Ligand SMILES: O=P(O)(O)OC[C@H]1O[C@H](OP(=O)(O)OP(=O)(O)O)[C@H](O)[C@@H]1O
């Protein structure tokens with residue numbers, strides 16, 4: 648491995664070593680079980696299309712899909728506003744989904760509702776595309792009063808987590824550590 652990449656690896660390992668684990672793996676799995684049950688109750692007969700919001704939604708989508716045992720289709724979209732930073736900017740659409748939303752029940756899956764600007768824009772887009780029912784599921788809703796639309800909530804929320812910069816379970820720290828099965832926050836952030 649080149650020296651620069653190894654220094655990066657060591658820096659990220661140090662961030663992880665210096666972080667607090669806020670939600671452990673067992674609690675994350677329990678949250679996914681509850682989310683999947685609520686989604687099943689509502690959508691089992693609806694032949695929904697489940698859209699993963701890449702990249703952060705990949706982990707939550709996989710965890711949910713393996714718990715959903717009814718017919719559905721899966722697609723993805725990519726709309727990002729953080730670009731490896733810890734504060735959000737303008738929403739940048741990078742990939743649009745292939746499966747049409749026209750006349751369909753739609754479930755958007757993402758890792759986190761933070762300020763909510765990403766999800767709000769995606770939900771508007773889905774309605775404009777002709778979906779008859781648009782719902783969203785997030786693993787985490789971050790608790791603070793900076794929501795883009797006050798009171799904005801996902802239809803399905805796994806966990807409410809304190810107002811710190813989070814990583815793990817799909818959420819990244821500077822592009823890394825999405826793969827961790829628990830939720831962490833770096834000390835001081
Ligand atoms: O509620 P908001 O403040 O809008 O933030 C939430 C969004 O931010 C993250 O995506 P990001 O733009 O970092 O892209 P990523 O999915 O590739 O990490 C996350 O996956 C959500 O989509």
Ligand code: HPA
Pocket residue numbers: 729759761762811812813814818819820
């Ligand atoms: O706390 C966060 N962590 C990772 N990605 C995010 N995108 C919005 N908020 C966060």
